[in-house]
Amino acid sequence: MHLARLRLQGFRNLADVRLELPPEGIALVGPNAQGKTNLLEAIHYLELFRSFRGVRDAELVRFGEAFFRVEGVVRGATGGGEERTLAAAWQREGARKRVTLDGVEPERLADAVGHLGAVLFTPADLALVNDGPHERRRFLDIVLSLNEPGYLGALQRYRRVLGQRNAALREGGAAAIAAWDEPLVREGARVFASRRAWIAGVGEAFASLHAEISGGEPAELVYLPALPTDARPDDAETFDESLRSALRSSVDQERRMQTTVVGPHRDEFRMRVPNGGRLRDVRSYGSGGQRRSVALALRLLEARTLEEQRGRAPILLMDDVFAELDEARSERVLELLERTAVGQVILTAPRASDIRLRGDRLPRWSIRDGVIQMGEWGP
Amino acid sequence: MSAIDEVTRELARLPGVGPRTATRLVYHLLRGSTADARRLARAIELLVERVHPCARCGAFTEEELCAVCRDPERDRSLICVVESAFDVRSIEGTREFRGLYHVLGGHLSPLDGIGPEELSIGPLLERVQGGAGRVAEVILATNPSVEGEATAVYLEGTLRPMGVRVTRLARGVPVGSDLEYVDGSTLAEALAGRRDM
Ligand SMILES: [Zn+2]
Numbered sequence: 134m135h136l137a138r139l140r141l142q143g144f145r146n147l148a149d150v151r152l153e154l155p156p157e158g159i160a161l162v163g164p165n166a167q168g169k170t171n172l173l174e175a176i177h178y179l180e181l182f183r184s185f186r187g188v189r190d191a192e193l194v195r196f197g198e199a200f201f202r203v204e205g206v207v208r209g210a211t212g213g214g215e216e217r218t219l220a221a222a223w224q225r226e227g228a229r230k231r232v233t234l235d236g237v238e239p240e241r242l243a244d245a246v247g248h249l250g251a252v253l254f255t256p257a258d259l260a261l262v263n264d265g266p267h268e269r270r271r272f273l274d275i276v277l278s279l280n281e282p283g284y285l286g287a288l289q290r291y292r293r294v295l296g297q298r299n300a301a302l303r304e305g306g307a308a309a310i311a312a313w314d315e316p317l318v319r320e321g322a323r324v325f326a327s328r329r330a331w332i333a334g335v336g337e338a339f340a341s342l343h344a345e346i347s348g349g350e351p352a353e354l355v356y357l358p359a360l361p362t363d364a365r366p367d368d369a370e371t372f373d374e375s376l377r378s379a380l381r382s383s384v385d386q387e388r389r390m391q392t393t394v395v396g397p398h399r400d401e402f403r404m405r406v407p408n409g410g411r412l413r414d415v416r417s418y419g420s421g422g423q424r425r426s427v428a429l430a431l432r433l434l435e436a437r438t439l440e441e442q443r444g445r446a447p448i449l450l451m452d453d454v455f456a457e458l459d460e461a462r463s464e465r466v467l468e469l470l471e472r473t474a475v476g477q478v479i480l481t482a483p484r485a486s487d488i489r490l491r492g493d494r495l496p497r498w499s500i501r502d503g504v505i506q507m508g509e510w511g512p
Numbered sequence: 513m514s515a516i517d518e519v520t521r522e523l524a525r526l527p528g529v530g531p532r533t534a535t536r537l538v539y540h541l542l543r544g545s546t547a548d549a550r551r552l553a554r555a556i557e558l559l560v561e562r563v564h565p566c567a568r569c570g571a572f573t574e575e576e577l578c579a580v581c582r583d584p585e586r587d588r589s590l591i592c593v594v595e596s597a598f599d600v601r602s603i604e605g606t607r608e609f610r611g612l613y614h615v616l617g618g619h620l621s622p623l624d625g626i627g628p629e630e631l632s633i634g635p636l637l638e639r640v641q642g643g644a645g646r647v648a649e650v651i652l653a654t655n656p657s658v659e660g661e662a663t664a665v666y667l668e669g670t671l672r673p674m675g676v677r678v679t680r681l682a683r684g685v686p687v688g689s690d691l692e693y694v695d696g697s698t699l700a701e702a703l704a705g706r707r708d709m
Contacts, residue, residue: 294658300622309627312620312666316658 134250134445135477136176137216138206143198145171146503155496156208158449158478160488163500169481172505173253173450176479179205179219180249181275182232182242186257190223190230200224207249209445219248243286247279251448252436256457258428262415266401273402276435277327280442284327291320295398302391314380317396322373324397325358329369332356332402335434342437343406343430345469346462352406352415352427359399404431425458429466436474446476453481516542568639570615570632571600580604580612587611589648593636593667595619595655603653606700611651614639619659620666628666636667640676649677651706656681668709679706 139152146168163169174193177185184193194201202222208214223230231238232245239245260268278285298313332354343352358365358372361382366375379395386394404427405412406419415427439447449470455463467489470478478495482488485497499506513521516538523534541549565571566578573579580586580600590611594600600613616631640647650671654660668678682705 290658294662297620297622297659297662301620301627304622304625305627308666308669309620309622311669312662315665316661320658 134207134209134443134448136205136249136251136448136479137208138204139176140202140204141175142203143195143201144175144203145193145195145201147171147175147195148504150505152505154477154479156477158480158495159498160485160495161479161481161498161500161505162483162485162488163481164483167500168503168505169500170255170452171503172500173255173452173479173481175203176205176249176448177251177253177450178203178221180251180279181246182221182230185253185255191225191228194223194225199226205249217248219245243278243289246285249448250439250443250445251450252432252439253450253452254429254432254454255452256454258432259424261428261431262404262419262424266399269402270398270400272431272435273328273331273400276438277331280438281327281331284324287320287323287327291317291324291397294320295393295396299392302387302393314377317393318373318376318380321376321396325372325376325400326369328397328400328402329356329358329372331438335438338437339404339430339434342433342469343426346429346465347406347423347426348461348465350407350423350426351412352404352430353412355403355405357401357403359395359397359401361395422459422462426462429454429458433469446474448477448479449474451478451480453483453487455482455487565597565615569600569613570597570617570635571613572597585610588646590651591636591639591647591649592651592653594653595660595663599653602696602699603703606696606703608700608703611649616654616663619654619657619663621659631663633667633670637670637674640671640674647676649679651703652678652680652709653703664709678709680709681706 135156135158136154137156139154140150141147141152142149161169161172174184174186178193183190200222202220204218204220207217207219218233218235220233220236221230222232232242233239234245234248261272274284274288278288294313294316298310298317301310301313333356336354339354340352344350360366360375360379364375364379366372376396380393383394404415406415406423406427407413408418415423419427436447436449455466458466480488480495488495488497497508499508519541520531520534520538523529523537524531526534529537541552562574563572564574566573566581567576568581569578571578571580575582587610590609591614592603592609592611593614593616594603595616595618597615600615603609603613614632614636616633616636618626618631620626620628620631636650640650650667652664652667654663654667664680668680671678681702
């Protein structure tokens with residue numbers, strides 16, 4: 134599966150353009166602030182229909198334009214040569230977004246996400262390691278929403294119940310609060326169980342990916358569901374029981390704080406790497422190199438999950454990923470990608486000399502001031 | 513604002529009618545006979561003049577009590593609790609239910625400032641308590657959304673101590689859907705398969 138054609142209109146600083154992309158991908162070379170990341174942002178928009186940089190749609194429209202539009206044609210989405218057209222447009226007037234799959238507007242936006250099948254690597258991925266649990270929950274939610282049927286629905290219902298229950302905690306009497314417990318338990322247990330199953334399932338893959346990147350260091354992923362330590366179930370089937378009793382025992386604290394204090398909205402997962410002879414939380418104890426290895430391993434894990442789920446190699450969007458890796462790590466990541474990434478790779482780098490992927494066989498494209506050109510720029 | 517714009521705006525506020533459909537309807541009315549348009553306007557006027565909630569159950573009626581509450585053949589030991597008067601119509605459409613109704617007028621939604629006091633729960637409790645033991649079972653047919661479910665949980669906790677049997681529609685109804693979008697046979701099955709809460 135690969136992105137065969139891309140059409141851009143009014144997107145950030147990028148000139149309006151129609152591109153034909155080769156199945157193996159491209160290496161886009163250009164100095165910083167020319168629009169390399171904007172191109173990856175535009176492509177990735179077709180996966181989630183929002184910016185991976187977390188900005189509002191209004192900020193994606195080029196200055197002075199009324200709208201932006203991104204259209205991509207994915208070839209081989211179902212294994213054969215058939216094509217699928219994904220398009221998204223947003224106009225300033227009325228702040229209207231229109232997303233179409235093969236020209237048809239899906240009933241819900243949730244039905245449109247994930248059809249590109251892309252995984253994005255950026256230097257900002259370091260936030261997965263360095264920032265608070267919110268970033269890691271977001272990572273889990275995106276991976277699971279894209280790969281596990283029913284997860285997104287359960288998560289959305291969970292968030293709704295949580296909002297209602299917290300409002301009841303501020304206003305309501307005991308019975309009016311308790312009414313939300315069972316819906317919260319049902320949706321929450323579902324979210325807990327999916328997260329735990331995924332983390333348990335990819336534990337070995339994470340360790341081996343991390344070992345390859347770091348040159349043999351062990352690592353582990355640990356899921357910490359937001360339940361009292363003694364109430365964390367051994368069995369995914371009993372998450373509902375655990376959550377129910379945790380809710381019961383935190384009633385007083387909840388009334389005082391006027392918010393729900395247990396449940397998947399407060400989940401955390403940790404990545405542990407060697408420090409002083411044992412495995413410790415990388416967020417507190419990791420070196421710069423260890424942090425980068427772990428962030429990369431998480432993205433590669435995301436790619437692997439997508440590949441296993443769909444039976445197709447994902448499109449890898451790599452934004453200047455080697456810039457901050459040391460020589461040895463870059464070398465090993467390149468080797469790993471040469472060996473395992475069989476799909477399309479769209480990568481960016483500030484200098485042509487930074488790109489060694491696929492024995493330099495990736496076609497070199499260049500970008501200056503938002504204008505993309507096949508081949509390198511002349512003198 | 514011109515009359516055309518005004519009617520278009522009013523029609524566009526109706527569910528399932530966007531600005532384009534509203535405009536089409538307005539031009540259709542203007543192209544057709546004046547008598548047709550007048551009849552429609554008069555019918556809408558009569559609708560709002562004559563129809564009001566039933567004094568007992570809250571379903572729509574033109575009398576003081578609705579046809580169901582007036583019907584001596586209905587089983588008075590059975591009350592089916594629904595969110596809206598439209599749900600009464602859906603369940604009546606199945607012809608499977610022979611009891612009475614109670615319309616709550618919505619569901620619990622603290623985010624929108626809707627607590628138990630904002631719903632017709634007090635009158636329901638009065639009907640159950642004041643029925644001199646004649647009400648044997650209350651069927652909670654709130655929507656299968658998270659809000660409908662929480663409303664059912666709340667009602668169950670309030671009704672159970674009164675010694676009445678409390679049941680809930682079977683889960684044939686897809687989660688997150690409104691009763692009004694559920695087809696008649698699914699609804700009939702859900703009614704027949706109701707379970708104690
Ligand atoms: Zn009535």
